[in-house]
Amino acid sequence: MAGIRGDVNPARSAQRRRSFVPTTPERKHKGRGRVPKAGSGLDRVDAHIGGRLRLRRTLVGLSQTALGERVGVTFQQIQKYERGDNGIAASRLWQLAEVLDVPVGFFFDGMPAGGRHAAADPVPDTPMPPLGRRETLELVKCYYRIKDPRVRRRVFDLVKELVGALEGMLTPDPP
Structure with a gap:
């Protein structure tokens, strides 16, 4: 009796072990x-x-x-x-x-x-662009969940007015 796996050819198993080539990242890559x-x-x-x-x-x-x-x-x-x-x-x-x-x-x-070809290291103090922020994504998702286009337009106009009013408050009056 040849052990648990009696049907395995021992010479063939030894050959498989000798031909093993470790996988490197370059070998692993199979893309075009x-x-x-x-x-x-x-x-x-x-x-x-x-x-x-x-x-x-x-x-x-x-x-x-x-x-x-x-x-x-x-x-x-x-x-x-x-x-x-x-x-x-x-x-x-x-x-x-x-x-x-x-x-x-x-x-x-x-x-x-x-x-x-741009510089390898980005400027560390560069703020994330607004479109890349999670807050912006959440705001846009909520905005588009408003199904009625008229209501959506009113919300848009309201936000624009709010921004305009805030900017007016932040700008100092000329002397």
Whole structure:
């Protein structure tokens, strides 16, 4: 009797053990494109596009799962796109733009001058742009939950008046 797994050829098992090659990040990558090196700039471009993807997806009110289903990828892949871990192919970016009802250029709006050649370290005191803040997203979501366009317009006008009044209070009167 040959032990518990009697049908296993011991010579073949030894051959498998000898031919084992450890997996490195370069070997693990099976995509068609490149494996970006940290700090190469390509990862910053992917991160910017991913951030814009997340912004639009949340503004539209789609989950990662729902967006993934509409373009034929898993929610995990959408997560990787949004984090900038994976670059987005041009054809996939086109699909995402169609589903999210934005032009492809939307994903590049606000890209730092120089794109991937921009300075590696952003200025630390740079405030987050208003469109990237969670508060802005929540405000826009609430605004669009108002179904009646007339009421929505009145809320919009009210906010504009409020901002104008506050700005008038903050500006000193000329002497």
